[in-house]
Amino acid sequence: xxxxxxxxxxxxxxxxxxxxxxxxxxxxxxxxxxxxxxxxxxxxxxxxxxxxxxxxxxxxxxxxxxxxxxxxxxxxxxxxxxxxxxxxxxxxxxxxxxxxxxxxxxxxxxxxxxxxxxxxxxxxxxxxxxxxxxxxxxxxxxxxxxxxxxxxxxxxxxxxxxxxxxxxxxxxxxxxxxxxxxxxxxxxxxxxxxxxxxxxxxxxxxxxxxxxxxxxxxxxxxxxxxxxxxxxxxxxxxxxxxxxxxxxxxxx
Numbered sequence: 001x002x003x004x005x006x007x008x009x010x011x012x013x014x015x016x017x018x019x020x021x022x023x024x025x026x027x028x029x030x031x032x033x034x035x036x037x038x039x040x041x042x043x044x045x046x047x048x049x050x051x052x053x054x055x056x057x058x059x060x061x062x063x064x065x066x067x068x069x070x071x072x073x074x075x076x077x078x079x080x081x082x083x084x085x086x087x088x089x090x091x092x093x094x095x096x097x098x099x100x101x102x103x104x105x106x107x108x109x110x111x112x113x114x115x116x117x118x119x120x121x122x123x124x125x126x127x128x129x130x131x132x133x134x135x136x137x138x139x140x141x142x143x144x145x146x147x148x149x150x151x152x153x154x155x156x157x158x159x160x161x162x163x164x165x166x167x168x169x170x171x172x173x174x175x176x177x178x179x180x181x182x183x184x185x186x187x188x189x190x191x192x193x194x195x196x197x198x199x200x201x202x203x204x205x206x207x208x209x210x211x212x213x214x215x216x217x218x219x220x221x222x223x224x225x226x227x228x229x230x231x232x233x234x235x236x237x238x239x240x241x242x243x244x245x246x247x248x249x250x251x252x
Contacts, residue, residue, distance in 0.1 A: 005156065006135065008163035013128030015167050019174055020117025024110060032110030039098050040114025040181070047090030048119065052082055076212035077205075084205035088184055091115070092197055095188035105245035108185035109178055116177030120170045128163070131155045165220050169211075172224070172231045176207055179231070179238035186241045190248065196241065203234045 024037050059078070060069060068074050091111070099107055137143045138152030180200040187197035207230040215223035 002160070004160040005158070005163070006132070008160040008167075009128050009132050009135075012163045012167040012170075013125050013132065016117075016120035016125035016128070016170060019171065020113045020120060023113040023174070023178070024117075027106055027109040027113060030109065031104040031106035032113075033102060033104075033107065034110070036099055036102055036107045036110035037114035037117075039094050040111035040116075041118035042114075043090040043094045043098075043111075044087065044115045044118040045122070047086045048083065049122070051090075052086040055082055055086070072213055072216050076209040079212060080205035080208035081201075083208050084201040084203075087115070088180060088197060088200045088204055091181055091184040091200070092188050095185050103189075103249065105182075105185070105242055105249060108182040108242070108245075111185070112178030112181030113174070115181065116174035119177070120174060124166060124170055162220075165224060168224055169227065172227050173207075176204070176227075176231045176234050179234035180204060182238035182242050182245075183234070186245055190245075193241075199237065200234075203230060206230050 020037075024032065024034070028034070059065060068078050094111065095108070099111065134148060134151045134155055138149055138156075143149070180203060183196040183200040183203075186193045187195070187200070207227050210226040210230065211223050214226050
């Protein structure tokens with residue numbers, strides 16, 4: 001292992017905490033509430049880590065599982081649509097029922113920081129902590145467990161810049177979560193804006209589909225570039241919707 005690898009792992013792990021918390025402190029000044037942040041985090045856990053995983057167990061463990069996993073395009077499409085449906089539906093339900101008394105548009109921002117933050121910490125932060133512990137244990141020479149040593153060799157073989165790509169991917173993912181939260185907030189609260197829920201599902205599914213397929217076919221740089229493009233598109237749409245939400249709030 002190298003000092004650069006350790007630094008990249010620590011940076012990426014700390015980013016998963018600092019980014020959502022920093023955003024939330026900023027959104028707090030705009031009227032966002034910590035309650036919305038924690039509802040976002042909890043909704044991610046239920047929708048993505050519980051309900052979506054049940055679907056994957058049923059579908060991928062069933063007769064169609066082999067065909068789906070054997071075709072990267074089909075696998076990317078299935079995974080993207082599943083993630084988009086469960087997470088955006090979770091957002092919609094949270095805004096419609098759990099946060100129905102929170103009328104400020106900043107509620108969407110706070111929720112998005114919580115939702116994206118929970119994903120960042122649980123999916124990436126925990127992995128970075130595990131990587132760091134494995135490297136430190138193996139490097140200390142006090143551990144002789146073959147499993148730990150094998151895991152350390154695997155992590156040590158990953159270049160430092162790969163961990164930094166993971167950090168960038170998390171920034172883009174959180175940006176997409178915040179943007180989609182604005183879209184779904186409007187869909188749940190404003191008459192005639194239901195189409196924004198479907199737009200959020202497609203943006204989410206599209207980002208995941210491109211990340212999976214391009215990473216396999218064209219490399220991580222192409223995958224991140226495509227994800228960035230989707231995130232920018234979502235942010236532009238969300239910016240327009242957010243300004244409309246603020247105008248509506250002032251006139252109501």
